[in-house]
Amino acid sequence: MTQNTETTSYKDIKRTVLRRIRSGEWQPDTLLPNEQDLAVEFSCTRTTVNRALRELADEGFLERRRKAGTRVLSAPHRQARFTIPLVRDEVEALGGTYRYALVSQQFLPAPEWLSARLALQTGQAAMHVRCMHYSGNTPFQFEDRWIVVDSVPQVKDADFSALGPNDWLVQTVPFTNVELTFLASRADASAAGFLDLPEGEPVFTAERITWLQDKPVTFAKMYFAAGYRMTTQF
Amino acid sequence: MTQNTETTSYKDIKRTVLRRIRSGEWQPDTLLPNEQDLAVEFSCTRTTVNRALRELADEGFLERRRKAGTRVLSAPHRQARFTIPLVRDEVEALGGTYRYALVSQQFLPAPEWLSARLALQTGQAAMHVRCMHYSGNTPFQFEDRWIVVDSVPQVKDADFSALGPNDWLVQTVPFTNVELTFLASRADASAAGFLDLPEGEPVFTAERITWLQDKPVTFAKMYFAAGYRMTTQF
DNA sequence: ATTGAGTTAAAGTCTACACAAATTGGAAAT
DNA sequence: ATTTCCAATTTGTGTAGACTTTAACTCAAT
Numbered sequence: 001m002t003q004n005t006e007t008t009s010y011k012d013i014k015r016t017v018l019r020r021i022r023s024g025e026w027q028p029d030t031l032l033p034n035e036q037d038l039a040v041e042f043s044c045t046r047t048t049v050n051r052a053l054r055e056l057a058d059e060g061f062l063e064r065r066r067k068a069g070t071r072v073l074s075a076p077h078r079q080a081r082f083t084i085p086l087v088r089d090e091v092e093a094l095g096g097t098y099r100y101a102l103v104s105q106q107f108l109p110a111p112e113w114l115s116a117r118l119a120l121q122t123g124q125a126a127m128h129v130r131c132m133h134y135s136g137n138t139p140f141q142f143e144d145r146w147i148v149v150d151s152v153p154q155v156k157d158a159d160f161s162a163l164g165p166n167d168w169l170v171q172t173v174p175f176t177n178v179e180l181t182f183l184a185s186r187a188d189a190s191a192a193g194f195l196d197l198p199e200g201e202p203v204f205t206a207e208r209i210t211w212l213q214d215k216p217v218t219f220a221k222m223y224f225a226a227g228y229r230m231t232t233q234f
Numbered sequence: 235m236t237q238n239t240e241t242t243s244y245k246d247i248k249r250t251v252l253r254r255i256r257s258g259e260w261q262p263d264t265l266l267p268n269e270q271d272l273a274v275e276f277s278c279t280r281t282t283v284n285r286a287l288r289e290l291a292d293e294g295f296l297e298r299r300r301k302a303g304t305r306v307l308s309a310p311h312r313q314a315r316f317t318i319p320l321v322r323d324e325v326e327a328l329g330g331t332y333r334y335a336l337v338s339q340q341f342l343p344a345p346e347w348l349s350a351r352l353a354l355q356t357g358q359a360a361m362h363v364r365c366m367h368y369s370g371n372t373p374f375q376f377e378d379r380w381i382v383v384d385s386v387p388q389v390k391d392a393d394f395s396a397l398g399p400n401d402w403l404v405q406t407v408p409f410t411n412v413e414l415t416f417l418a419s420r421a422d423a424s425a426a427g428f429l430d431l432p433e434g435e436p437v438f439t440a441e442r443i444t445w446l447q448d449k450p451v452t453f454a455k456m457y458f459a460a461g462y463r464m465t466t467q468f
Numbered sequence: 469a470t471t472g473a474g475t476t477a478a479a480g481t482c483t484a485c486a487c488a489a490a491t492t493g494g495a496a497a498t
Numbered sequence: 499a500t501t502t503c504c505a506a507t508t509t510g511t512g513t514a515g516a517c518t519t520t521a522a523c524t525c526a527a528t
Binding site: 268269270280284287288298299300301302303304 | 506507508509510511
């Protein structure tokens with residue numbers, strides 16, 4: 001491997017700047033030297049410094065303003081990134097064998113709460129799908145999903161007995177907007193039954209609404225098995 | 235071709251590419267034209283195309299590999315970004331008036347579960363702080379935090395009656411690593427009391443562990459009030 | 469004091485080019 | 499049929515320089 005001496009890449013600069021921030025050399029609110037000066041210090045072009053600082057700002061460490069310069073941001077403005085994995089990937093990442101099972105699938109007029117939530121006409125047709133995701137024989141996630149028939153007419157001919165509704169949707173309809181919500185909910189009778197836990201138990205829950213342009217496509221509520229934790233490091 | 239010749243910024247390219255993905259013109263798994271060809275199409279340099287595609291890849295829309303090219307990612311591999319706000323900011327963003335209250339503050343040897351979790355010596359000294367965050371007079375969050383004295387000796391003289399431990403830590407110690415976990419837990423007697431909800435109720439909970447280099451600094455468990463939802467759109 | 473206009477420093481972006489690094493796909497060797 | 503190796507392609511990153519946009523600052527006029 002070729003160790004290029006003295007080449008300062010934007011990654012080196014990022015590392016160095018981060019180190020100075022973390023060591024306290026550049027405290028929060030400190031104004032950094034301008035790009036040109038840093039370019040001289042690191043003996044590279046301003047372009048390279050620019051990229052390094054731009055990315056650090058993007059990652060929430062710095063704040064940059066034209067003419068005002070670049071300053072160190074107080075820590076807690078940071079952002080966290082979570083990967084939203086497919087259930088299958090998540091199960092397999094944990095060393096399990098993924099298994100899917102359809103629970104029920106039927107046409108229904110959209111219930112009132114759903115119509116309100118997705119801004120549907122009252123009584124618009126919807127496909128209601130409930131299914132389970134297992135890791136081996138252990139329940140992993142119970143999914144309760146509504147698909148708006150007007151937005152996805154093909155769903156009338158869909159069969160979710162082998163292919164999960166999420167996979168089917170991904171293959172079938174593109175989407176433009178997603179709203180993802182996490183909350184702690186209480187296991188109702190059916191979720192408790194499928195996830196094999198006592199009714200009323202706290203359940204980590206994700207709600208996902210997907211739109212295609214302005215048209216709501218699907219609303220999904222996913223109940224995770226007991227003990228589920230969503231973790232990220234940064 | 236209604237290609238506008240006035241502006242060919244990387245933002246225009248991002249917009250156009252996104253539109254093509256969303257319109258279905260470039261379905262998931264589609265291989266995009268290479269940078270050089272796109273540069274010709276947009277009549278700009280490859281550098282500009284590179285920046286546009288790089289950012290889109292960063293945002294989770296594309297996957298790029300040398301020699302293999304750039305392809306559209308199937309949707310669910312996407313990442314979601316959550317801003318981790320300060321409680322104060324969150325309360326104020328919801329239109330409330332933030333209020334802080336210290337519940338208790340005392341030195342204790344770290345309990346076993348904490349020593350295990352943070353890889354401490356058994357019986358290492360710790361500062362245990364419990365406090366409340368209110369929106370007006372409505373409970374918003376109950377915080378239960380441990381601070382490792384060895385890592386933050388100044389904590390011996392800290393007074394958390396006016397300034398919250400998180401704000402104090404941010405001002406006092408830098409940190410290098412954070413692990414953030416979300417889960418649904420069951421309100422124990424004290425959390426239930428402070429948050430004004432029945433014992434055993436599901437509570438959306440965040441755990442945050444912070445390190446300085448290899449040294450664990452603090453472990454915080456934050457219990458949110460009933461009905462709390464963490465939402466993101468993308 | 470307050471307002472307003474001009475100056476100017478700093479970041480933002482683009483061009484044009486060069487070389488580096490990865491990795492695919494195929495040819496050659498086994 | 500399989501493995502090894504090479505070349506071609508594509509993205510990754512850097513240099514050098516120019517022009518643009520924003521907004522902090524200054525100073526004069528109200």
